[in-house]
Structure formats: C-alpha cells, structure tokens
Amino acid sequence: MGDAHETAQPTAPEVRTAALESLLVEKGLIATDAVDAVVDVFENEIGPRNGAQVVARAWADPQFRERLLADATAAAAELGIGGVEGEHVVALANGPRVHNVVVCTLCSCYPWPLLGIPPVWYKSPAYRARAVSEPRAVLEEFGLSIPDDVELRVWDSSAEIRYLVVPERPAGTEGRSEEELTALVTRDSMIGVGLALTPAT
Amino acid sequence: MGDAHETAQPTAPEVRTAALESLLVEKGLIATDAVDAVVDVFENEIGPRNGAQVVARAWADPQFRERLLADATAAAAELGIGGVEGEHVVALANGPRVHNVVVCTLCSCYPWPLLGIPPVWYKSPAYRARAVSEPRAVLEEFGLSIPDDVELRVWDSSAEIRYLVVPERPAGTEGRSEEELTALVTRDSMIGVGLALTPAT
Amino acid sequence: MVVEEDEPPFHAAWEGRAHGLAFASAIAVPGGSSRPWIERMGAAAYLSTSYYEHWLAALEARLVAAGVLTSEELAARQTEITAGAQVPERRDPDAAMFVRSLFQPLDIDDIDGRPPRFGLGDAVRVKRMHPQGHTRCPRYVRGARGTIALVHPAQPLPDTARSDDARVEVFYSVAFSPTELWGDDAEPGAATVLVDLWDSYLDG
Amino acid sequence: MVVEEDEPPFHAAWEGRAHGLAFASAIAVPGGSSRPWIERMGAAAYLSTSYYEHWLAALEARLVAAGVLTSEELAARQTEITAGAQVPERRDPDAAMFVRSLFQPLDIDDIDGRPPRFGLGDAVRVKRMHPQGHTRCPRYVRGARGTIALVHPAQPLPDTARSDDARVEVFYSVAFSPTELWGDDAEPGAATVLVDLWDSYLDG
Numbered sequence: 001m002g003d004a005h006e007t008a009q010p011t012a013p014e015v016r017t018a019a020l021e022s023l024l025v026e027k028g029l030i031a032t033d034a035v036d037a038v039v040d041v042f043e044n045e046i047g048p049r050n051g052a053q054v055v056a057r058a059w060a061d062p063q064f065r066e067r068l069l070a071d072a073t074a075a076a077a078e079l080g081i082g083g084v085e086g087e088h089v090v091a092l093a094n095g096p097r098v099h100n101v102v103v104c105t106l107c108s109c110y111p112w113p114l115l116g117i118p119p120v121w122y123k124s125p126a127y128r129a130r131a132v133s134e135p136r137a138v139l140e141e142f143g144l145s146i147p148d149d150v151e152l153r154v155w156d157s158s159a160e161i162r163y164l165v166v167p168e169r170p171a172g173t174e175g176r177s178e179e180e181l182t183a184l185v186t187r188d189s190m191i192g193v194g195l196a197l198t199p200a201t
Numbered sequence: 202m203g204d205a206h207e208t209a210q211p212t213a214p215e216v217r218t219a220a221l222e223s224l225l226v227e228k229g230l231i232a233t234d235a236v237d238a239v240v241d242v243f244e245n246e247i248g249p250r251n252g253a254q255v256v257a258r259a260w261a262d263p264q265f266r267e268r269l270l271a272d273a274t275a276a277a278a279e280l281g282i283g284g285v286e287g288e289h290v291v292a293l294a295n296g297p298r299v300h301n302v303v304v305c306t307l308c309s310c311y312p313w314p315l316l317g318i319p320p321v322w323y324k325s326p327a328y329r330a331r332a333v334s335e336p337r338a339v340l341e342e343f344g345l346s347i348p349d350d351v352e353l354r355v356w357d358s359s360a361e362i363r364y365l366v367v368p369e370r371p372a373g374t375e376g377r378s379e380e381e382l383t384a385l386v387t388r389d390s391m392i393g394v395g396l397a398l399t400p401a402t
Numbered sequence: 403m404v405v406e407e408d409e410p411p412f413h414a415a416w417e418g419r420a421h422g423l424a425f426a427s428a429i430a431v432p433g434g435s436s437r438p439w440i441e442r443m444g445a446a447a448y449l450s451t452s453y454y455e456h457w458l459a460a461l462e463a464r465l466v467a468a469g470v471l472t473s474e475e476l477a478a479r480q481t482e483i484t485a486g487a488q489v490p491e492r493r494d495p496d497a498a499m500f501v502r503s504l505f506q507p508l509d510i511d512d513i514d515g516r517p518p519r520f521g522l523g524d525a526v527r528v529k530r531m532h533p534q535g536h537t538r539c540p541r542y543v544r545g546a547r548g549t550i551a552l553v554h555p556a557q558p559l560p561d562t563a564r565s566d567d568a569r570v571e572v573f574y575s576v577a578f579s580p581t582e583l584w585g586d587d588a589e590p591g592a593a594t595v596l597v598d599l600w601d602s603y604l605d606g
Numbered sequence: 607m608v609v610e611e612d613e614p615p616f617h618a619a620w621e622g623r624a625h626g627l628a629f630a631s632a633i634a635v636p637g638g639s640s641r642p643w644i645e646r647m648g649a650a651a652y653l654s655t656s657y658y659e660h661w662l663a664a665l666e667a668r669l670v671a672a673g674v675l676t677s678e679e680l681a682a683r684q685t686e687i688t689a690g691a692q693v694p695e696r697r698d699p700d701a702a703m704f705v706r707s708l709f710q711p712l713d714i715d716d717i718d719g720r721p722p723r724f725g726l727g728d729a730v731r732v733k734r735m736h737p738q739g740h741t742r743c744p745r746y747v748r749g750a751r752g753t754i755a756l757v758h759p760a761q762p763l764p765d766t767a768r769s770d771d772a773r774v775e776v777f778y779s780v781a782f783s784p785t786e787l788w789g790d791d792a793e794p795g796a797a798t799v800l801v802d803l804w805d806s807y808l809d810g
Contacts, residue, residue, distance in 0.1 A: 011480050013416055013455050014414065014416035015480050016480060017416040017420045017423070017458060018416070018419070019482075019483050020420075020423055020461060020462065020471075021489050022479055022483065022489045023471055023475060023476070023479055024423065025491065025492045026490060028492065029427055030423065030427050030492070032491040032492055033493050033494060033497070034497040034498045034500070035426045036498070037426070037498040037499075037501045038426055038501055039412070039418035039421070041502060043418065046505055073507075076507070080506070080507065082506060083504055083506055083507065084425070084508075087508060088555075090552070106437075106538060106540055112505075113505060117412070117421075119409050120409065121403050121404060121405050123453045125449065127403060132542065132595050133736050135589065136590075136591050136593075138403065142405070146591065148592060152591060153593070153595075154594070155596045155598075156540065156595065156597040156598065157598060158597055158598045158599070159538055159557070159600060161554055161575075212684050214620055214656075214658065214659050214662055215619070215620035216684050216687050216688055217662050217680075217684060218623050219620070219687045219693050220684040220686075220687050221675075221680070222623055222627060222693050223683055223686075223687065223693045224683055225627065226693065226694050227694060228674070229696065230674065231631050232630065232702060233693075233695040233696055234699060235626070235629075235630035235698060235701040235702045235704070235705045236626035236630045238630070238702040238703075238705045238706050239622075240616070240622035240626050242706060242709045243616070243622065243625065244614075244616070274714075278711035281710070281711065282711065283711030283712060284709035284710055284711065285629070285708045288712060288714050289758070289761075307641075309657065313709075317615055318615040318616070318625075320609070321610060321617075321657070322609050322610070324657045325608075326445070326653065328607060333746065333787075334788060334791075337793050337797075338793065339607065343609070347795065348795075349794060349796060350796055352796045352798060353796065353798070354797070354798050355798070355800065356802075357744065357800065357802065358802060359743075359802045359803070360742055360761070360803070361761045444653075446650070447654075449654075450651075450654050529789050529790075530749075530786070530788060530789040531789045531790065531791050532787070532791040532792070534791075541745065582734070583736070584734060585735045586733075587735050
C-alpha cells in the first residue's frame, strides 16, 4: 500500500502481449490467423462508417428509420451490421427539442459493430465522470452548444444495451444519395458530442 | 490522459525536497534550524507517549478524566501538551458497552500533539475506506474482536476536531503509578484499533 | 477533453494483438467478462495505465486464475521475448473464420427471467449499497429517486456472474433529474440523466 | 491492514525535511491548507505516490502559484542537486523557537459565527452535491439521513477558504446507522458512524 513508487520497473505491454500470445500458441489454445482476423476486422471492416450507413439509411428511408427506432439491432442486421458488443442496440433520435449523448461511466461500453473501437477520450476518466455531471460544459469543449431549453439526455450505458445516437439530418441535403449522406455522419455525431456535417463543410 | 506510462522518469522526492529547501534558504524565506526544529519535535518530543500520559492521568485522577471528557484541549494543556493539529481535541471514552475508533476518510487528520505522525496504515486508502464500511473486519485484522452487542462508534474526523480514544483501564492495575500506567497505553489503543496493554503482557 | 484527430483503432501493434487474444482463444477465456478482473488491478494501477493495459492485466489474471498459465511461465516467457525470442505461429483457418463471425449479426436467443417489477413512468429509488465485488450500479445514483424510462429484456446480472447464485434479471433505463443527483451543483439547462440499472438495484 | 512494527515518524530524511518545510517558512506558505492542492494532483498520481510525496506536490504547487518560485527555478535546482550541489544553510534561532512554539499549547480564540441551525438529536439529511473544488463532505454520506450527536464551535469552512466568499460555520458530529449508509451490505453488529459535517451540508 502506498509503495507503488518502490516497485520494480514494469514489463512493457508489448512484451507482455507477445509472451501471452507465445504461450497460448504453444499450448495450442490460439491460432495466429485468428488473432490476425480480429485485428483486421477492427482495422479494416468495422468502424464509424458502419454506423454512418445505418444513419444515412434512416435519413433516406422513413420506414427504415421507424424500424431502427423500434429495434436497432434488427435494423442494423438488415445492412449486415452486428456482432459482439452490438447484440442489443437502441437508437436514440435527436430532434429540435432533444439532444442525446452517450457515456459509459463504469468502463467504456461502446457499440463496436457500429462505431468500432472507442476513441481514447471516450475511455478517459474525465469524460466518463464529467459527461454525467456537467454535460453541457463537456459538449462545449467539442464545439457543441446545446441551448438551455433543449433537453439534453445523457445515457449511461451501464448494462447490456449499446446506444447509437441518430443525429438530425442536416438542412440542404435534399436529393443526396445515401452514399453522399453517409459521408456527413461523423463518429462524434453518433456518440452525441457532435452534429452531422452540413454539405458546405 | 491515460498516458502516465509514457511520461519521463519522475524526479526522486529527496531531490525535489532538497531543491525546495535550497531555493527557500537562498531567498531568505526559511531557516535551516527552523526545519531542523520541526524534525526534532516530531522525532523526539511529540508522539504517542504524550497521549499515553493524558490517558494515564485520566485513569489515575477521576477529576482530570472529567475535565478531559469535557474539554480535551484544555486538559491536555494542563500537561503541557498541545499545538498544531491539536487545537480542538475531543476525547472519546471506551467502556463495556461502547468502543470508539477513529479514521479520517478524506485525508489523514490526526492529533499530532498527542500521537505524533500517523502510521502509514492510517494514511492508506484501504484503512480510510474500510474503517467506515466494514470496521469490525478491520479491527479483526488488528487482533481486536468487538462483540456484536457492543456499540462500535466509528468517528470520521472530516472537519476541525481531532479525536483521542480513551481506552478502558486494564484490570489488575490498581495501585500502579501514573508512570507505570503510561507504559500500558499504546498508540493503537488511542486510535481505537487496539486495547491498552494488561500488565502481564 | 483531449481529442485526437483521425485516431486509429489501435495505437500500437500490441494493442491489436491484445484485443485479438481476448476473442481468438480456442477456449473461451475463463472467468466471465473482463471487467471484474480489471477492477482487481486497484485504483492506482487502473488510473495510471492505458485501456489496453487494463485488458492485458485482466487476460493475464484470468488465464492464471483458471490454471491455463502460471505466473512463472509468463515471467519466463517475458524474459525470453525481451531477449529476442519470436512469437511462434499456428494457423487455423476455421478458428479465424469463427472469429470473423463474431463481428457479423448474431442470433441471440431471448433469456427467460422474472417479469419486470416496474413499468414505464414508475417512480423508483436506487438502493444505497456497498457491494464487495463487481457491480453495475454506479455510486452517483445510489440513493437517488428516478423514473422508469425504458424496460429492457432479461440478461444475466453481471454482479452474480461468477457466483454460485448466478441470476438473470431485467434492467431499466432510469431517468434522473440532474438536481436529484447533484443538488444545487447541477449544471443549468434542461437535462435528464438516464442510467441502465438492474431490477434488484431498485426499490419502489 | 499492513502494520509496520515500531514505525518511525519519518521513513527517510527527506520526509522530515518536507514536513519541516511546510511549517518553518518565514512566510506562511500561501494558499491555505495543503489539502485542496493535494487534490489537484489527480487521482492516479495521488494513489500511486506516498503521503510525503503528496505534501511535496502541494508545497511546490502552492509556492509556484503564489509566485514565490517558478517551475523553471525548481527544475534547474533539481538538476543541480542531482549533480551534487549541497543545500545551503541559513540560521535563524528566533524562527526555530517560533516553530517549536507551534507544538506547544496554543491560545486559540473563539470565532464568531451564525448559531447552529440544529441541536442534539435533530434529524438531518446530508445534501446531494457535486462541488467542483475542495469539500469536506465525504461522498459516502451524501443523501443519507442522520442525527446530530455533537455540536462544535464555528470555524472557517474549508470549502470556501480560498474564495472571495470565505465563510465561518459551525459543524456537527452526525450519527448514521450503517444500514442507512450501506443498505443490506452493512456489516452485522451494533455500530454507528459519526461524521463531522458543516452546517451548510445539511438539510433539516
């Protein structure tokens, strides 16, 4: 207790990771290509682009939007999107009177299949504490001002639901293709710390 | 945030202390012999022996005991004991139906003039948290069993009062001198994590 | 907030490998979710290390606790790696395929559990509590009064996942007013804090 | 609990010097009590360093904030010390005598303040709160109901000590039942937790 400064130099995490993989391979408990597959999935296949496709579809197709708000897991699956940490997704629609923002105060739960790996700030003790106690101040730091008369809903995903914020469709996007709309949907807008981009930006 | 493992090697505390003293001496803001005096006071003058004298006097002199329980700061001053972190002392008498124990959950407030510098365990996060949530389990670790029907009073000295526990006078000490009694009063018995020694021990 | 532009999923190769190790094991990594194991790190270690160092610590602890590895084996292998030993390779295309399937839509069966005790709009109070082990009840809502905003289907209660008394419960999104949580220190402006809380955390 | 037998007041010479520096300064070390400065270390640094490292961090921060020293001066002097520079000496017997007098009984004047709002036996509830700065209201009693057990004389409220609105308040020892604090997780056995709380933390 209180003697952390006297302990030996800790082993570097890359050494610890390699030692673990080495032992598990040696014992036949893990396959190199299976580890490679996980890295590939997160580096190349899943990420905020998945969530953006879901949001763009909801903007373009009112019936899909209805299905998304009723059962987001099933709606995402229509687009082939789902998996671990996306087993139970709830979509939260922003509107003129309501702005939603998501945090996990107890750890860093996040809808991986829709948004990929959470950014470092989402996992930081500061965001996790301040998002529930002073959310407007936090959003200001992201450049987002929520007027006092708009209800700010902060969702703490402390159990088994993962939340996806559906940002408002920006003005001036009438007639855009789903592909074009997808490019307007940022990661931050689906966490609720930002808005969707307007075509001008 | 979260990058503590990447920062440079911290400067050793002995170097930081020497640098501070060096600069303050150079600026004429501190005297070496004044720092020496503080070290001397805590190493040689104040410590649990002071509190033990107060407790032994209370055991030996019922009127002093009454004054101690009414105004411990004034009673200690009768023995020449007092000073910083002992400006407002309250004495808590243990008895057959009540056992008192002291903690400072917010930091490590402690009656310096009576007990000296607090031990490392008193300052540890574990003691500070567990003493209020599972005090009987903590006292068991100190070898002290408090029966379920004895009221355990845990005092969290979170403001400006410093508490001194007055342990029960052990049986078999009739006719002992105050000097002999003083030797039976341990630091732990005045925090409440122990009892006074019996002459046999 | 410190925000990194164009942040990659992994900031170093080892982070990706550590992430992969947690999913690619031929056996399920024993010990349930990693969160209770991460909590065993203690607050000082937790707060002074990064996200994937938490994962690593949990992986090591779970594999050692399950008897799959020993601490001595780990330490010896770390020494060999530091001295230049290479990580051996083993190929198993089926395992790789299986792992990829975890990141596709999954067929999740509903779990039977006791019906919800509360319905939409019901007033509830979060119990004051001080569990010794893992819990999903954040301290900042304990003792606070809220209102049921959403009712979610039953799932295994994480608090009891590793006990002999593993329970299945429904949980709720409970809406709190910021002043109920933070008193006069609540931030001005219209706001609701919604926290997902399990049935047994709540009193009517 | 890890208990050290025959523990010395200071475990290394620097700890005694650091303790001394806090009291022996010819000027009062600016910035009020060290506790708010210690809290500025952040939880990770706080929990991974020792008691006297907390003192050191607070001393450095307060002296720099007050303009007595600069960070650059400190860093430069640390480099010189590491390279073998000696700490210069300066004698001032009056200062040494004054410091010794701080550890003798002191004449403390009573402070006038508003009379107590509560009396012995009164039922109170601790406010829920979330102050940004230093406070002496522990989280584990916020929102809990207790009873006034002792009434203590007015003192400066530490929460406001560094503000323009410095206040003087009475405080109380408030008695709580363990089940009020910890619910069903309270330890069995007769017990009371008494916490010293300032007047403005309490509602009737």
